[in-house]
Amino acid sequence: MQFTLNAYYTLIAAMAVLMLGRMLVSRVGFLAHFNIPEPVAGGLVAALLVTALHSINGFTLNIDMGLQDSFMLMFFASIGLNADFSRLRAGGKPLVVLTAVVSAFILVQNVIGVGLASMLGLHPLTGLVAGSITLIGGHGTAGGWGPMLEEMGVHGATALGMACATFGLILGGITGGPVAQRLIRGCQTPGAASLEESSGDIAFEQPHHTRLITADSALETLTMFAVSLAAAHFLAKELGSWLGEATVRVPTFVLALGMGILVRNILSKGFRVDVFDRCVDVIGNVSLSLFLAMAMLSLKLWQLVDLAVPLLVILFVQTVALVLYANFVTFRFLGRDYDAAVITAGQCGFGMGATPTAVANMQAVTQKFGISHKAFLIVPLVGAFFVDIINTLTLSVFVALPFLR
Secondary structure, eight states, X not given: OEEEOOHHHHHHHHHHHHHHHHHHHHHOHHHHHTTOOHHHHHHXXXXXXXXXXXXXXXXXXXXXXXXXXXXXXXXXXXXXXXXXXXXXXXXXXXXXXXXXXXXXXXXXXXXXXXXXXXHTTSOTTHHHHTTTTTTTTHHHHHHHHHHHHHHTTOTTHHHHHHHHHHHHHHHHHHHHHHHHHHHHTTSOOOOTTHHHHSOOOSTTSOTTSOOOOOHHHHHHHHHHHHHHHHHHHHHHHHHHHHHTTOSOOOOHHHHHHHHHHHHHHIIIIISOOOOOHHHHHHHHHHHHHHHHHHHHHTOOTHHHHTSOHHHHHHHHHHHHHHHHHIIIIIHHHTTSSHHHHHHHHHHHXXXXXXXXXXXXXXXXXXXXXOOOHHXXXXXXXXXXXXXXXXXXXXXXXXXXXXXXX
8 A cells, every 4th residue: 555645745744743753852751851853753653653554554655755855955055055164174173083083983884794794694795785885874875885786796785775774864863862961961061041142153053043034035045055956966967977887976965065065155255245144054954854854754664674683683783883982982082071972962863874863963962951063063064075975985995895795
């Protein structure tokens, strides 16, 4: 039994998920205590309901994926439009340190995946599917690498990748809050009142902060989004033709982020245009919430049931490895303070799921404990930009190793 929602009904369903998540987080102490993001809370309930209906009569819910992809691209473009080069310079040493720490974890993730897959009798490259392809890369990377891995002998790699990415998306949204909650105990926090005192000029840091926006500023900002997305789609098409069947692929969302950076800095540095950051923040936060809600609605949890026990073992070990790494490596190298704790929540988000989950994790933490400019400055840049480039290069090396084929 297939039920497909068009764009209008997909948008309504996503809003219902967000409202449900807001109600649950405000009323269920466990969710508030562990800083579970509202889209994840509401989305899990919706996904469980769809799964129950599927088990009863084979019901399957399909949503408008074009709308979901559009909101995802708008979210990444908004990160780029907020990335003034002066802010990139402001990221300084923490930006470099976090990039190095995450790069090392990509190797750890793939070594764990390949090693356990070999020990458990699976094709070694299956470990990459249960490694950084899906856990760092997410659904988009899984879809991109799946067909190639199937040609290399990993049967059903694409479907397997979607299931692993689904697992990672859920765990990424669930683990970030509790990890940060534990680390924050020994740190001095700025307090929730600091949110009101902050100017709110860092993207996504204060999603509930009131921002005065006019029709003119909204139109100007939407124009920048349109130019960024159009340039990203054009470049993706041209690169696709140029690269052909090359192993290295450039995801469209990375191009959207890059084009956003170019548009922002060409306008602000070249033409002295005063980009209205508050409007970019609002559109970016709306896109983030709707993308996460739609992503949760599109989950097919019954796919996890079809995973073999060995693969579940790998995914469980990967989850434990990320939590331990975030606690004992990331937190320590980033300074063992409140900012470092918020950053670890973000790493749990993009280390097992996606950058939108990372931002949602950090928002849930900072709404309770106070602002963290550093975290919201560097985590989106690392999680959505640097890590995808490094992950692509790392995976290209792994699949080229003869003893893994």
